[in-house]
Amino acid sequence: MNSYDVAIIGSGPGGYVAAIRCAQLGMKTAIIEKYAVLGGTCLNVGCIPSKALLDSSHHYEDAVKHFEEHGIDIPGDIKVNLKQMIARKQSVVDQTTGGIDYLMKKNKIDVYQGLGSFKDATHITIKGNKEEEIEAKNIIIATGSKPSSLPFINIDKERIITSTEALKLTEIPKHLIVIGGGVIGLELGQVYKRLGAEVTVIEYMDRIIPTMDAGLSKELNKVLKKQKFSINTSHKVKSVERKGKEVIVKADNKKGEEVEFKGDYCLVSVGRRPYTDGLNAEAAGVKLNDRGQVEVNEHLQTNVSNIYAIGDVVKGAMLAHKASEEGALVAEVIAGQKPHIDYNLIPGVVYTWPEVASVGKTEEQLKEAGVDYKAGQFPMRALGRSRASMDLDGFVKILADKNTDEILGVHMIGARAADMIAEAVVAMEFRASAEDISRMSHAHPTFAEATKEAALAATEDRALHI
Structure with missing residues (x-):
């Protein structure tokens, strides 16, 4: 059995940064990833691919709407090649995740592919192509998050989709209904709006991006309406039903009246939830709270002293850069240093x-x-x-x-x-x-x-x- 100073479960921006920092500080380090590719949600189905599509669609919109004013004349019709746009997005993802592979090798970090679960507080079972076990003095949980849904919604991944499926559609929606006026819904909504889709946003709160300053919400709302978004705030979605190629969403507006929306795709973007499925945290004695998050103290240490948790799986904003800061912090805490993060x-x-x-x-x-x-x-x-x-x-x-x-x-x-x-x-x-x-x-x-x-x-x- 291989033994390590530190083992990290999860290779997203929290996990891989923690691994690199541990290795830099002289610790023998292992990282475990259940998928075949490193990088977690951010690099594979989150930050990086969404920004690639945002940039591509921005170029298209500029070509259609602004090139002429800039004195750039393009003969013939400007067309979207969605297949190529998605392929370019994937090449950006592949280059970025390949960079993580390089960094693991450079820092002499052992990579295990398979589902990592606790056997006890110092042993991890890894179920991949084969089953193996490793031992670690310290373990960092960096298993991230998954898209949330509403209990009555059946996400079929074809017409009723999450952000993961929205990043690889094979056609431009005619009418994309977005449930949730937060970051992910608005970004992906804008990608397909630029490419020609009609976009309707349905938000439960009284404004879009509700966690940010109200002045920003108001201004972004104004700008998106100018871009021909249909934005419906203070609407409570109560049913989402698919009939063939049509999706019907019913919601109650702030007056309590039922409103119906019909589209060919529905993006469910109501936030994300901590992901601990298969972790078997209870075998190590690690406590989760009622929201499914791993409970930690100010040093990101769980109730089991040699086990830490970082990123989306603990409290706080679900942000890649927050996870990275926490990954570096935990590595330095384990090394006996006294780092800090100002979450404000x-x-x-x-x-x-x-x-x-x-x-x-x-x-x-x-x-x-x-x-x-x-x-x-x-x-x-x-x-x-x-x-x-x-x-x-x-x-x-x-x-x-x-x-x-x-x-x-x-x-x-x-x-x-x-x-x-x-x-x-x-x-x-x-x-x-x-x-x-x-x-x-x-x-x-x-x-x-x-x-x-x-x-x-x-x-x-x-x-x-x-």
Whole structure:
């Protein structure tokens, strides 16, 4: 039987980063993955393939709607080759997962393919092509999450689908009904909207992206409606039925009236659930909470001292970069170091266009906590760079403490917001004030100038370009 200092169950962005960091710190490391390919949800059926399709569909939309205005004439009809688009997406996935294989070899990490389950607190049974057992002083659970559903929905993976199937459709839907107005539903909804589908979003809460700042929800709602999305908030779905090639969704609106939606595909995107199926956690004595999450302390240690858990399978936002930070943290804890994560400073991003990004507290949270704050906001359309690229929608909003001027939250919607949010994270990590950002030179012309202008607006209500 092979023995290790650390064994990790799951090879997503949490698991593989934990493995690399453990190896860097001199520990003999193994990683176990039940699928034939490393990388977990993010690399295979999540972040990477969805962004590949978002980029491809964005190019198509630009060609159809904007090339002529830019002075680019293309003879003949512009057509979508969905088969090639999906093939390119897969090649991006293959390159990325292949990179993980390389990193495992480079760091001398043993890879086991098969379903890893606890025999006890230090032994893992691996059921793959053959059954084997390994021993580890420390074990990290990084088994991730799976798409959630509603109890009355029968996901047939043909017409009633999850995000996994939406990433490999063989035809463009005529009318895609999206249940759930969160990140995944809106991103995939926008992919198929650009390619010609009619898209209807049904959201239970009173606004889309309900966990983000209300100002972002309102602006994204406005932009998507301009893009001809049908958005139905405060709607409670009560049945989803398939009849041949038609899907019928019935919901109650906020007045309690029944509304019916008909489409040829229905994407169920109501969140994700922790995945511990087959883990046999009870054999090791590991406790799960009533939401199916593995219970951990501030060091991500379970109630069994040598077993840790990270990523989507524990509490907190289900984000790839959060899982990666936790993977590195646990490796360093095992090595005797004293790392920390400030969960308030883990940014959230929606990769629609315009992109939406956020870090820190929302206005609603500050109001609820009774914090005396001030806000500075600057519209993207006032920037020269926005006019040059025709990306006029959105804004940057900075929330700062009214007395100390310390930045408490930054919320943005606009072109390249996913990249721009990093400046806000750095500023808040070092407890910068709005004035600090307002006095920093930002290159001109850039989208990032909106951050400086919003900081000026928050500091002295003196944005320069509006």
